[in-house]
Amino acid sequence: MTAPIDFYFDFSSPYGYFASTRIDEIAQKYGRYVAWHPILLGVVFKTTGSSPLPSIPLKGEYCWRDFERTAEFHHIDYKRPTHFPLPTQHAARAVLWLQNHHGADVATAFAKAVYRALFVDDLNIAEPAELAKLAEPLGVDPIAMNEGATSYQIKDQLKAEIEVAMAKGVFGSPFVIIDGEPFWGFDRFEQVEQHLKSRRQTAQTPLRAVGGNDITKEKKPA
Amino acid sequence: MTAPIDFYFDFSSPYGYFASTRIDEIAQKYGRYVAWHPILLGVVFKTTGSSPLPSIPLKGEYCWRDFERTAEFHHIDYKRPTHFPLPTQHAARAVLWLQNHHGADVATAFAKAVYRALFVDDLNIAEPAELAKLAEPLGVDPIAMNEGATSYQIKDQLKAEIEVAMAKGVFGSPFVIIDGEPFWGFDRFEQVEQHLKSRRQTAQTPLRAVGGNDITKEKKPA
Numbered sequence: 001m002t003a004p005i006d007f008y009f010d011f012s013s014p015y016g017y018f019a020s021t022r023i024d025e026i027a028q029k030y031g032r033y034v035a036w037h038p039i040l041l042g043v044v045f046k047t048t049g050s051s052p053l054p055s056i057p058l059k060g061e062y063c064w065r066d067f068e069r070t071a072e073f074h075h076i077d078y079k080r081p082t083h084f085p086l087p088t089q090h091a092a093r094a095v096l097w098l099q100n101h102h103g104a105d106v107a108t109a110f111a112k113a114v115y116r117a118l119f120v121d122d123l124n125i126a127e128p129a130e131l132a133k134l135a136e137p138l139g140v141d142p143i144a145m146n147e148g149a150t151s152y153q154i155k156d157q158l159k160a161e162i163e164v165a166m167a168k169g170v171f172g173s174p175f176v177i178i179d180g181e182p183f184w185g186f187d188r189f190e191q192v193e194q195h196l197k198s199r200r201q202t203a204q205t206p207l208r209a210v211g212g213n214d215i216t217k218e219k220k221p222a
Numbered sequence: 223m224t225a226p227i228d229f230y231f232d233f234s235s236p237y238g239y240f241a242s243t244r245i246d247e248i249a250q251k252y253g254r255y256v257a258w259h260p261i262l263l264g265v266v267f268k269t270t271g272s273s274p275l276p277s278i279p280l281k282g283e284y285c286w287r288d289f290e291r292t293a294e295f296h297h298i299d300y301k302r303p304t305h306f307p308l309p310t311q312h313a314a315r316a317v318l319w320l321q322n323h324h325g326a327d328v329a330t331a332f333a334k335a336v337y338r339a340l341f342v343d344d345l346n347i348a349e350p351a352e353l354a355k356l357a358e359p360l361g362v363d364p365i366a367m368n369e370g371a372t373s374y375q376i377k378d379q380l381k382a383e384i385e386v387a388m389a390k391g392v393f394g395s396p397f398v399i400i401d402g403e404p405f406w407g408f409d410r411f412e413q414v415e416q417h418l419k420s421r422r423q424t425a426q427t428p429l430r431a432v433g434g435n436d437i438t439k440e441k442k443p444a
Contacts, residue, residue, distance in 0.1 A: 056393075182287070
């Protein structure tokens with residue numbers, strides 16, 4: 001087994017949403033698992049001195065056009081959200097609570113549903129009631145989730161997770177780290193894929209070197 | 223003839239350099255000419271509140287890694303410059319002077335040479351003496367160029383050109399505008415190419431519609 005790929009995202013990030021539709025698929029192609037890490041850009045931006053893209057003069061107008069065009073270019077469903085900007089702490093904390101109580105796969109399925117709710121179905125994902133509707137089909141008790149997401153334990157955990165992310169160099173969304181190599185932005189996903197490819201080739205080489213044989217062949221039934 | 227593509231760049235922008243190695247080639251493929259516009263990001267950043275990438279906490283460290291990796295990914299010559307950051311006004315003004323006195327093609331050849339000098343040969347392009355060496359092989363009087371680049375006329379022209387660029391929505395480097403459609407960043411060059419492709423198809427349709435014939439065929443000698 002190889003170490004998981006780390007995928008950092010803020011639910012208010014359109015490029016993070018685009019990335020959320022592709023990251024698992026790419027990783028699986030190279031036999032890797034993805035660890036999903038919700039972060040809050042508001043906290044990160046205090047360190048980098050950045051602002052949300054849509055709020056920056058000139059850049060703000062451009063970016064809405066770019067979101068639309070980039071979605072079309074990559075054939076990703078996208079509808080400009082009307083609830084925007086919006087607070088994403090509750091959704092991020094719900095993901096952590098799900099990871100703790102239902103495991104990573106349920107939490108990831110929920111994260112994908114939240115992104116889609118915001119950037120395709122134009123729902124207000126800042127509302128716990130909307131998140132409850134997304135959790136139910138996953139077999140999750142929505143009341144327990146929404147209560148858990150407001151607990152001190154989860155609030156502290158999210159803060160600490162963001163500290164860890166920043167200590168690792170994370171400063172934006174989406175952000176991917178593969179065995180220490182950082183990639184910022186959905187527009188680096190071609191490089192992410194190339195990197196995974198080259199890592200796989202490197203990983204296979206030592207196996208083949210043992211005794212001059214291909215170890216994978218030895219595992220086949222004779 | 224179709225209108226030129228507008229290409230905006232600051233000489234201190236590594237992604238601008240990457241773009242400078244590709245923009246003419248892409249445009250030519252679709253029968254388009256490129257108008258090169260030197261700008262100063264320092265002036266633009268006063269409006270957007272941005273800072274040079276390498277100076278931003280966390281982002282700064284990442285970006286040097288990304289410059290290197292992106293150059294390798296696209297097979298572009300690149301060496302991290304030691305003279306960096308550095309003032310680029312003089313080089314930008316020299317390009318404008320060349321456009322005025324030697325025409326756009328000589329100015330573009332000079333701009334490409336300046337970018338290469340900074341990001342491949344590690345020369346200090348803030349030095350007029352270095353720019354002189356780049357101008358000479360192009361048949362340009364380097365003394366006239368360096369004097370012209372410090373004239374009030376050229377200083378005013380550069381200021382005005384940057385004002386025009388910002389009025390059109392330009393806020394970064396590289397920045398490409400194709401018939402009103404803006405593209406920011408070297409990582410949008412795939413979309414630039416797709417846009418040029420779709421524009422060419424649209425442009426050809428009305429020609430074919432006239433009298434039900436293909437006009438281009440009528441131009442062939444019978």
